[in-house]
Amino acid sequence: MIDDDRVTSRAEELLPEELAAGSDDPKAQAEALLEDSEDREHYRETAPDLRIDHRTSDEAAATGDS
Numbered sequence: 001m002i003d004d005d006r007v008t009s010r011a012e013e014l015l016p017e018e019l020a021a022g023s024d025d026p027k028a029q030a031e032a033l034l035e036d037s038e039d040r041e042h043y044r045e046t047a048p049d050l051r052i053d054h055r056t057s058d059e060a061a062a063t064g065d066s
Contacts, residue, residue, distance in 0.1 A: 006034060007034060014026060018033070
């Protein structure tokens with residue numbers, strides 16, 4: 001279970017697209033988002049297709065400069 005303070009904080013800071021999706025219970029929505037995030041973090045090494053590579057903008061895009 002996710003810490004209640006963390007859920008409350010996340011519920012107060014839903015992103016515009018999360019608000020647009022609508023919810024009768026923002027706290028439950030926030031808890032689901034946090035649980036999904038923790039699941040992805042927990043399984044990122046065992047499921048490479050879920051892994052997010054953290055790169056700088058220099059590493060992510062070629063500028064054409066040599």
